Amino acid sequence: DTGVSQNPRHKITKRGQNVTFRCDPISEHNRLYWYRQTLGQGPEFLTYFQNEAQLEKSRLLSDRFSAERPKGSFSTLEIQRTEQGDSAMYLCASSLAGYWELFFGSGTQLSVL
């Protein structure tokens, strides 16, 4: 696999439920990013990892959001007690430290009913 893989592609959930998304970056990339994109907007930064360390978190990332990258490979993003305002496309990207280009996955579209 030569690209960033995200699962699931679509997730429909009811308000108040917890959801978890997975991202598998390009294998040699040590940096992994999560972005959120709503309709008609550009992606907004949520958080990023270098290897297993979470180096920065956006103020957009409330306490209901948590991201992990336990072994410096794949990452998970969990949203607890989902709200309708969480409905968005969640994008994962990866890169090599020191290189500027981000490689994006196809995203997970979350719909909270």
Next chain:
Amino acid sequence: SQQGEEDPQALSIQEGENATMNCSYKTSINNLQWYRQNSGRGLVHLILIRSNEREKHSGRLRVTLDTSKKSSSLLITASRAADTASYFCATDVGLYYTGANSKLTFGKGITLSVRP
């Protein structure tokens, strides 16, 4: 908040014509990148221009950067129907000496439609 603002918001042209898209930003940057997004998909990197560069070419793409005006333009020459997509500029204000790319800030995007 979004650093970059693209202009126009939407652009419709005939196949074969050139498409010019503009981006303005607010703070000093290390570099500026352009990405393309097809409907419902992730973003694809197109081209990067560093803050000390003024113009760069890649195939049918030409990007310019004017740091004094805090603006950039992307020109797609000889457009094709397959160029139909949303285009985003993204700026990096990270720590240059670490090669950091910690937080790209994207604009709202330009929707380009190329009519066959």
